[in-house]
Amino acid sequence: MNVEFINPFLVSLINVVSTMATMDLKPGKPQLKNHDLAKGDVSGLIGMVGPKTKGSLSITFEEPLILEIMDRMLGEKHTTINEEVTDLVGEITNMVTGGAKNLLSEKGYEFDMATPAVVSGKNHTISHKSKGKKILMPFSHECGHAYIEICFEDVH
Amino acid sequence: MNVEFINPFLVSLINVVSTMATMDLKPGKPQLKNHDLAKGDVSGLIGMVGPKTKGSLSITFEEPLILEIMDRMLGEKHTTINEEVTDLVGEITNMVTGGAKNLLSEKGYEFDMATPAVVSGKNHTISHKSKGKKILMPFSHECGHAYIEICFEDVH
Numbered sequence: 001m002n003v004e005f006i007n008p009f010l011v012s013l014i015n016v017v018s019t020m021a022t023m024d025l026k027p028g029k030p031q032l033k034n035h036d037l038a039k040g041d042v043s044g045l046i047g048m049v050g051p052k053t054k055g056s057l058s059i060t061f062e063e064p065l066i067l068e069i070m071d072r073m074l075g076e077k078h079t080t081i082n083e084e085v086t087d088l089v090g091e092i093t094n095m096v097t098g099g100a101k102n103l104l105s106e107k108g109y110e111f112d113m114a115t116p117a118v119v120s121g122k123n124h125t126i127s128h129k130s131k132g133k134k135i136l137m138p139f140s141h142e143c144g145h146a147y148i149e150i151c152f153e154d155v156h
Numbered sequence: 157m158n159v160e161f162i163n164p165f166l167v168s169l170i171n172v173v174s175t176m177a178t179m180d181l182k183p184g185k186p187q188l189k190n191h192d193l194a195k196g197d198v199s200g201l202i203g204m205v206g207p208k209t210k211g212s213l214s215i216t217f218e219e220p221l222i223l224e225i226m227d228r229m230l231g232e233k234h235t236t237i238n239e240e241v242t243d244l245v246g247e248i249t250n251m252v253t254g255g256a257k258n259l260l261s262e263k264g265y266e267f268d269m270a271t272p273a274v275v276s277g278k279n280h281t282i283s284h285k286s287k288g289k290k291i292l293m294p295f296s297h298e299c300g301h302a303y304i305e306i307c308f309e310d311v312h
């Protein structure tokens with residue numbers, strides 16, 4: 001998995017949060033995920049299936065960051081991760097994956113998206129169980145951290 | 157979503173756990189999931205994409221139950237949800253979804269599976285964000301509970 005493949009996901013999250021919530025997420029260095037686990041309080045997960053590849057993506061947010069995004073995006077102040085917040089995380093997951101899908105399609109990488117599921121739980125971790133390399137992309141903001149993880153394997 | 161569609165998932169989990177761990181999970185009544193959330197400590201999630209449908213599935217276990225399955229299936233006693241346990245949950249998720257896929261394929265329902273991701277975190281909940289109905293299937297055992305949730309929507 002190369003930079004050409006990673007950047008569309010990174011750019012899509014920054015664009016979605018910048019456009020919809022007028023907030024700037026600062027990207028850290030994408031890294032191969034070994035045993036480090038990104039911890040967070042709410043995560044959107046989505047599966048992807050293409051003719052040559054299949055995989056999974058997660059976007060994990062710390063609670064203060066997603067509550068700030070909720071406030072700035074929808075003008076709604078929530079103090080806990082409720083159904084409105086998980087709906088937003090599901091939509092962000094769809095938007096980011098859809099944005100990356102469009103960018104990657106132009107480069108000849110094709111996949112279809114499943115529907116997202118959203119996990120709520122203090123300090124949960126996610127392990128992607130694909131055979132391919134796992135890439136972790138950290139993002140920071142004064143309100144907290146976010147992480148994208150993607151993992152693809154070749155279909156034979 | 158009808159019984160014809162639900163039963164293959166239910167039967168597959170019972171078969172996998174019975175065959176591999178010689179444990180009998182007792183199925184409860186499948187129900188439409190409204191606002192009730194299944195809580196658990198480790199969950200396998202997988203996306204599914206077909207020509208006419210897409211969706212997501214989760215299998216959630218309470219910690220004592222998955223540790224007992226781990227012990228009986230692999231002869232390994234673990235006291236916490238570590239990487240070996242999440243690997244097993246990922247494999248069970250693949251086996252159950254693959255088993256259901258085969259049964260459903262015979263009936264004309266077709267979908268491809270993404271790769272699974274496994275969530276660890278005490279008392280987490282999962283919301284499937286598909287537009288279709290959400291079905292919750294509870295299972296019980298003296299060691300604890302398990303839940304399958306599936307959700308599909310039509311692709312237009």
